[in-house]
Amino acid sequence: xxxxxGYIGKASAPSVLIxxxxxxxYRGYDSAGMAILEDGSIVVSKAPGKVSALNDKAxxxxxxxxxxxxxxxxxxxxxxxxxxxxEVNAHPHLDESGDIALVHNGIIENYxxxxxxxxxxxxxxxxxxxxxxxxxxIGDRYxxxxxxxxxxxxxxVEGTFGIAVISAKEPGKIITARRGSPIVIGVGEGxxxxxxxxxxxxxxxxxxxxxxxxxxxxxxxxxxxxxxLHQIPxxxxxxxxxxxxxxxxxxxxxxxxxxxxxxxxxxxxxxxRGRLDFNLGSSVLSxxxxxxxxxAEIQRVVFxxxxxxxxxxxxxEYAIEDMADLHAEVQQAAEFRYRNPIIGSRDLVVAIxxxxxxxxxxxxxxxxxxxxxxxxxLCNVVGSTIARETGRGVYLHAGPEISVASxxxxxxxxxxxxxxxxxxxxxxxxxxxxxxxxxxxIESIPELVQKVIERSDSIAAIAAKYANDEHAxxxxxxxxxxxxxxxxxxLKEISYIHAEGYHAAELKHGPIALLQEGTPVxxxxxxxxxxxxxxxxxxxxxARGARILGIVTEGDHEAMEAMDDVIEIPACHPLVSTIPTVxxxxxxxxxxxxxxxxxxxxPRNLAKSVTVE
Ligand code: M6R
Numbered sequence: 001x002x003x004x005x006g007y008i009g010k011a012s013a014p015s016v017l018i019x020x021x022x023x024x025x026y027r028g029y030d031s032a033g034m035a036i037l038e039d040g041s042i043v044v045s046k047a048p049g050k051v052s053a054l055n056d057k058a059x060x061x062x063x064x065x066x067x068x069x070x071x072x073x074x075x076x077x078x079x080x081x082x083x084x085x086x087e088v089n090a091h092p093h094l095d096e097s098g099d100i101a102l103v104h105n106g107i108i109e110n111y112x113x114x115x116x117x118x119x120x121x122x123x124x125x126x127x128x129x130x131x132x133x134x135x136x137x138i139g140d141r142y143x144x145x146x147x148x149x150x151x152x153x154x155x156x157v158e159g160t161f162g163i164a165v166i167s168a169k170e171p172g173k174i175i176t177a178r179r180g181s182p183i184v185i186g187v188g189e190g191x192x193x194x195x196x197x198x199x200x201x202x203x204x205x206x207x208x209x210x211x212x213x214x215x216x217x218x219x220x221x222x223x224x225x226x227x228x229l230h231q232i233p234x235x236x237x238x239x240x241x242x243x244x245x246x247x248x249x250x251x252x253x254x255x256x257x258x259x260x261x262x263x264x265x266x267x268x269x270x271x272x273r274g275r276l277d278f279n280l281g282s283s284v285l286s287x288x289x290x291x292x293x294x295x296a297e298i299q300r301v302v303f304x305x306x307x308x309x310x311x312x313x314x315x316x317e318y319a320i321e322d323m324a325d326l327h328a329e330v331q332q333a334a335e336f337r338y339r340n341p342i343i344g345s346r347d348l349v350v351a352i353x354x355x356x357x358x359x360x361x362x363x364x365x366x367x368x369x370x371x372x373x374x375x376x377x378l379c380n381v382v383g384s385t386i387a388r389e390t391g392r393g394v395y396l397h398a399g400p401e402i403s404v405a406s407x408x409x410x411x412x413x414x415x416x417x418x419x420x421x422x423x424x425x426x427x428x429x430x431x432x433x434x435x436x437x438x439x440x441x442i443e444s445i446p447e448l449v450q451k452v453i454e455r456s457d458s459i460a461a462i463a464a465k466y467a468n469d470e471h472a473x474x475x476x477x478x479x480x481x482x483x484x485x486x487x488x489x490x491l492k493e494i495s496y497i498h499a500e501g502y503h504a505a506e507l508k509h510g511p512i513a514l515l516q517e518g519t520p521v522x523x524x525x526x527x528x529x530x531x532x533x534x535x536x537x538x539x540x541x542x543a544r545g546a547r548i549l550g551i552v553t554e555g556d557h558e559a560m561e562a563m564d565d566v567i568e569i570p571a572c573h574p575l576v577s578t579i580p581t582v583x584x585x586x587x588x589x590x591x592x593x594x595x596x597x598x599x600x601x602x603p604r605n606l607a608k609s610v611t612v613e
Contacts, residue, residue: 002028002091002105002607004183005200006074006164006174009191009221013037013073014058014066020193020200021051021077023248026256026402027197028079028607031090034058035101035166036073038066042101042168046090050602051077071221072171074164074194076103079607082111083128093132095139096123099168100146102138104131105196106160106181107612114156130159138165147218150175151229154216160359160611164194177216181611182357182385185209185217185224187238192219198241199248199400206241210383242382248400255600257403257494261586262453264408265446268579270397271412275419276443281435282426283419283442288376289392295427298348298374301328304336304364305352306610308406308489309413313352314482315578316417322479322575323438324424334613336364343371350420351377351393354401354409355609356384363613365389378416380409394420403601404608405494407586410486411449411579418442418575441573448570448580455567456587462549462565463591469520472497473511473546474585475504476524477534479578484524487585494603495593504530504537517545522588523563524581527553528574538562549588551581 003024007016017034025032032054033046045061047053059067076091083089092101108114111130118136119125125132134157141152146167154161160180166173176183176194186193186201186208193201198208209224211217215234217226227233253259277284301320303313313330320328331341333351343349349368353361356379365386368375377386377393380401387393396412419442426435466472472491476484481503488501502511504523515521521541525534538548539562550563553571560566567584569577593600 002079002196003077003200004074004103004105004162004164004194004196006176006194006219007191008072008172008174008219009188010071011191012067013070014062016193017073017075018051018055018058019203020195021054021075023199024195024197025051025077026404026602026608028077029602030078030080030085031087032075032077033090033092034073034075035092036066036070037166037168037171038070040168040171042094042099042166044092044094044101046087048085048087048090072166072174074101074103074166074174081107081612082130089127089129091131093127093129093135095135097139100135100139100142100165102131102135102163102165104134105162105611106179108134108157108161109159110157134161134163142167146170146173146175147216150177151216151231155229162196172220174219175216176211176219178211179213183211185211185219187224190221192221192224194219199402202241202243202245202248207238208241209236209238212236239383243400248402255403257405257407257590257600260401260403260408261583261590263399264411264583265450265453267398267408267412268415268446268449270399271415272419272442272445276439278436278439280426281430281432281439283423283439285394285419285423287392287394292427295424297346298326298424299346301326301348301350302343303328303330303350303352304333304361304368306333306358306360308410308486309352309354309361311482311486311489312410312413312417313350314485315414315479316350316420318479319418319421319575320424323421323429325429326424333358333360333364337367341367341371343368343373345372345374347373349373349375351375351386351390352413353377353386354380354406356381356386357609357611359611359613362386362389378413380412402608404603404606405490405589405600410582414579415442415445438573441576444572445576445579448572448576449583451570452580452583452587459567459584459587460591462567463588464595465565466520466549467592467595470497471514472499472520472522473507474499474501474522474524475507475534475537477504477530478528479575480524480526480528480581483578483582483585486582487522487589490586490589491592493606494589494600495596495598496604497592504534507537508540512540512544515541515544515546519546520549521546522549522551522585524551525559525562526551526569526577526581527556527559527571528577531559535559535562551584
């Protein structure tokens, strides 16, 4: 949530900052701003709206020379928490003297009391943000040493932060620090880039340093000095980013979401590669850090996550119970630490998170660790906080997911959970032959997904018929129930159509009252156990005038006849069918949103990676 870029080096800072912000815009896009150092003072430009508005404003207001000369600056793209997305609330914020500028991700929880204290000392505040208080606090502590002032100020704040700070009095350096909000430092040749996300760095260098919580660094064009808040030096290794600049670009697609949907055969191949063992009829998930004997001790699997990751966990729950005869459940990460979960050392808690930074999921990881559970992460972003704090887990290898609407992360999460189910099942229930059969079913996933993607044009034609509706219901059973939830989430978040997902049997316990002549019901009626019952529920909807779009198995004429429109999915294992089915729903949501002219990659009010509770 929100994006930070800081640059110090030989290139034009405003240009680097703007292009970095564009790459981070998916993390927040309601206002943007930048501050640069120029001849002993700080110059700021801010604008409500997108980064393009900031770019236009800076070019209109600033002399062209400034773009050439300035080589140090910080910038921010915001997802508003405190105060509306106005120019005045946009970052960077300045201290009382106007000599110190700060950009901040996270929340300063005690900002009210700090602000009252500062006001009593004569400070004037112009914004409603918590961040401005931190800028003033740093200025208040400043006695000729910016690093010291930032350390002192941070020791007084409660909450979370990822920050970058510059001072007109100390050109040639950026101070950056983190607690609960990521900061990555890109180490280039004669240039250093500070960012909240590696995608803002990749165009400059692949050599990066991830700050740990309570690290504070002094960054110059050719040096990075990292210390803790007591100024004791700490060693952090330089690692190499596992993707290139092209992976964070649209590559000819109209939207990142469409690109990411199309990438799924490859991302799934990457998630599966080397992890299926056909000799043993099992899977190799070495990151789980467990022996088969440890796994035998596990008595329950608990998945925690939010949003799309929570839905993936619901599929995982079916898979583990079905394949491994092991009790499995999903808990909303946001509730986990507040409900005193009954968790012990024989419980495997799996934190599912694309970004690895979601605040609620991270809090659940910490709670599960406190309770002595066996905790692992299932993350996409390498080096993310959840991946590091769990210490063990399985990376998705889906590549950067830029679109706010998660697609390839979901399918890779499910694929990895199917491989977990295979491993756990092999140790408890399966024979080698049964394991091999399921491994083959998992191996076929990329090809199944490719077949659905090839139907994108026909899905677009169907989408056109549903693009003017304002409500939609998604229904499914068994492992397709969570897919119905995910289909509804995709549609609502990018098209703004009110969409609800229900278990097919649940509709008649209330929601069916909402059906009217023509209300769309998207029925996941693939040929898996329970299909006949779903077809019965479809009839109940038709009897109330609903229009039915059925997702059915290729060639299933009985199911097709029950539907007004049909998207066909290749026949496959019931658990595996969740993946091609969700891909069809992703394409449906995409084409409906596109037909409605929505801002698909940056839906209103949303941001990628929710780092606040
Ligand atoms: O990064 P995470 O997987 O932890 O994110 C969880 C949710 O915020 C995320 O899945 C969100 O629901 C997406 N916008 C869904 O498309």
